[in-house]
Amino acid sequence: MSTIQSIKARQIYDSRGNPTTEVDITTKDGMFRAACPSGASTGEHEALELRDGTSQWHGKSVFKAIKNIEEVFGPAVMGMDVTDQKAIDAKLLETDGTPHFSNYGANAALPISMAVARAGAAALGKPLYAHLGALSGRTDVMRTPVPCMNIINGGKHAGNALAPQEYMIAPFGAKDFAEAMRMGSEVYHHLKSILKKAYGIGSTSVGDEGGFAPPINNPRAPLEVIMEAVKVAGYEGKVGICMDTAASEFYNKETKMYNLNFKGEEANWISGAEMADMYMEWCREFPIISIEDPFDENDFESFAVLLAKVKAAGLPTQIVGDDLTVSQAERVQDAINKKACNSLLLKVNQVGTVTGAIEATLLAMSDDWSVMVSHRSGETEDVFIADLVCGLGTGQIKTGAPCRSERTAKLNQMLRIEEETGMPFGFDSWTA
Numbered sequence: 001m002s003t004i005q006s007i008k009a010r011q012i013y014d015s016r017g018n019p020t021t022e023v024d025i026t027t028k029d030g031m032f033r034a035a036c037p038s039g040a041s042t043g044e045h046e047a048l049e050l051r052d053g054t055s056q057w058h059g060k061s062v063f064k065a066i067k068n069i070e071e072v073f074g075p076a077v078m079g080m081d082v083t084d085q086k087a088i089d090a091k092l093l094e095t096d097g098t099p100h101f102s103n104y105g106a107n108a109a110l111p112i113s114m115a116v117a118r119a120g121a122a123a124l125g126k127p128l129y130a131h132l133g134a135l136s137g138r139t140d141v142m143r144t145p146v147p148c149m150n151i152i153n154g155g156k157h158a159g160n161a162l163a164p165q166e167y168m169i170a171p172f173g174a175k176d177f178a179e180a181m182r183m184g185s186e187v188y189h190h191l192k193s194i195l196k197k198a199y200g201i202g203s204t205s206v207g208d209e210g211g212f213a214p215p216i217n218n219p220r221a222p223l224e225v226i227m228e229a230v231k232v233a234g235y236e237g238k239v240g241i242c243m244d245t246a247a248s249e250f251y252n253k254e255t256k257m258y259n260l261n262f263k264g265e266e267a268n269w270i271s272g273a274e275m276a277d278m279y280m281e282w283c284r285e286f287p288i289i290s291i292e293d294p295f296d297e298n299d300f301e302s303f304a305v306l307l308a309k310v311k312a313a314g315l316p317t318q319i320v321g322d323d324l325t326v327s328q329a330e331r332v333q334d335a336i337n338k339k340a341c342n343s344l345l346l347k348v349n350q351v352g353t354v355t356g357a358i359e360a361t362l363l364a365m366s367d368d369w370s371v372m373v374s375h376r377s378g379e380t381e382d383v384f385i386a387d388l389v390c391g392l393g394t395g396q397i398k399t400g401a402p403c404r405s406e407r408t409a410k411l412n413q414m415l416r417i418e419e420e421t422g423m424p425f426g427f428d429s430w431t432a
C-alpha cells in the first residue's frame with residue numbers, strides 16, 4: 001500500500017501556447033507528475049475543460065481548475081491508496097457530483113488520475129504500461145501500436161483552406177514499431193519534397209499536430225500526394241491512410257448539410273448521403289483503412305449508413321467515433337445500439353479519469369470494435385498515452401506527425417517500450 005501524501009498543481013503551457021494543468025503527487029515512493037492535454041475541435045459532449053472567465057477561448061488561464069485540484073479534489077483523495085485506481089477515480093467523480101466533471105473540471109481531475117496511475121505503478125514496482133495493462137485486464141495482449149501519423153493538417157488545426165482535419169499514414173506493414181517509425185518519417189520527408197515542388201513557398205508550413213498545411217482546398221488532393229510520397233518511399237501496400245474529417249466543425253444543424261469549403265470564400269454544401277458516397281469513392285480508390293468523425297457528432301444516422309456501405313462493399317475501412325462517442329461508456333453504448341461505428345477514438349481528457357477511459361475501451365471491444373488511442377491537438381511533454389496504448393494493447397495510436405517534440409515524445413517512448421520488452425507490434429486486421 002502506498003498513499004497520497006501531497007498534491008500540488010500548477011499552470012503550464014501546451015504545444016499551442018495555451019495554459020493547461022499539471023499535477024505533482026507524492027507518496028512514500030517519490031513524486032509523480034502528469035499534465036492535461038487540450039483539444040481544439042472538441043466534441044460538445046466531452047467532459048468539461050474548465051477555463052477562467054466565461055468564454056470557452058482556449059487562451060484563458062486555468063487557475064480555477066488549479067484551485068479545484070488543490071482545494072477540492074486533492075483533499076478528497078488525500079491518504080488514499082494509489083494502487084486502487086478505481087477507488088480514487090470514483091472518489092473524484094463523487095466529489096464532483098456530476099457524471100462528467102461539470103462542476104470542477106475534467107482538466108482538474110484527469111492529471112490527478114494519471115499521476116495516481118504513475119504512483120500506483122511505482123508502488124507495485126512496475127512500468128506504467130504494465131500497470132495499465134493489469135488495470136484493464138489486458139496484460140496478455142499488450143503490444144506496441146501502428147502509429148497513425150498525421151502528415152497533412154486541415155480543419156481547425158491549420159491556417160489553410162482544407163476542410164478535413166487530418167490525413168494520416170499508418171505503416172501497418174512494418175515488422176515492428178521501430179520500422180514503422182522509420183517508414184513514417186521517410187514518407188513524411190518525401191511528402192515535404194513533393195509538396196514543395198507542387199505548391200511552392202509556404203506549402204510545407206505545418207499545422208497544430210506537425211503535419212503539413214499546404215494551400216489545398218480540394219479534400220481529395222491530399223490523398224493523391226500522400227500516395228505519391230508512399231510510392232516514392234517504396235512502401236506501397238505497406239502503408240494505409242487514416243482520415244479524421246472532424247465533420248462537426250462544418251455541419252449546419254438546421255439544414256443538416258456539410259460545407260466542404262468552410263474556410264474558403266464560396267460555400268460547398270453537401271448532404272450526409274453525398275458525403276457517404278464521396279467517402280466510398282475514396283475508399284475504393286485509395287488504401288483508406290480508417291475514417292474518423294466522417295459526420296457530425298450527433299448524426300448517428302449518417303455514421304450507420306456509411307458503416308453499412310463499407311461492410312456491404314467488403315472494404316477494410318474502420319469507422320471511428322471521436323466527437324460522436326467522446327470516450328464515454330454511455331455514448332459508446334449508444335453508438336453500439338445504433339450500429340454507428342466499429343472503432344473508438346480514445347482520449348483520456350474527454351472522460352476525465354483513467355478508469356473511465358478503460359471502461360469505454362472494454363465496452364467498445366466487447367462489441368468487436370477497434371480502439372485508437374489518441375493525443376489532443378494541444379499536447380504537453382507528458383507521454384502517458386504511449387504507455388496507455390501499449391498497456392491496453394489496442395494496436396493503434398494517433399499522436400501526430402513524426403516531428404515536433406510534444407508528438408515525438410510519445411513516439412520515442414514507444415520505441416523505448418519496444419526495446420525494453422520486445423512486445424509484439426501492430427493491429428491484426430491491418431496486414432500487408
Ligand SMILES: O=C(O)[C@@H](CO)OP(=O)(O)O
Nearest residue numbers: 039040041042375376377
Ligand atoms: O479531433 C481529434 O481527433 C483531435 C486530435 O487529433 O483534435 P482535437 O484535440 O483538436 O479535438
Ligand SMILES: [Mg+2]
Nearest residue numbers: 244292293322
Ligand atoms: Mg477527431
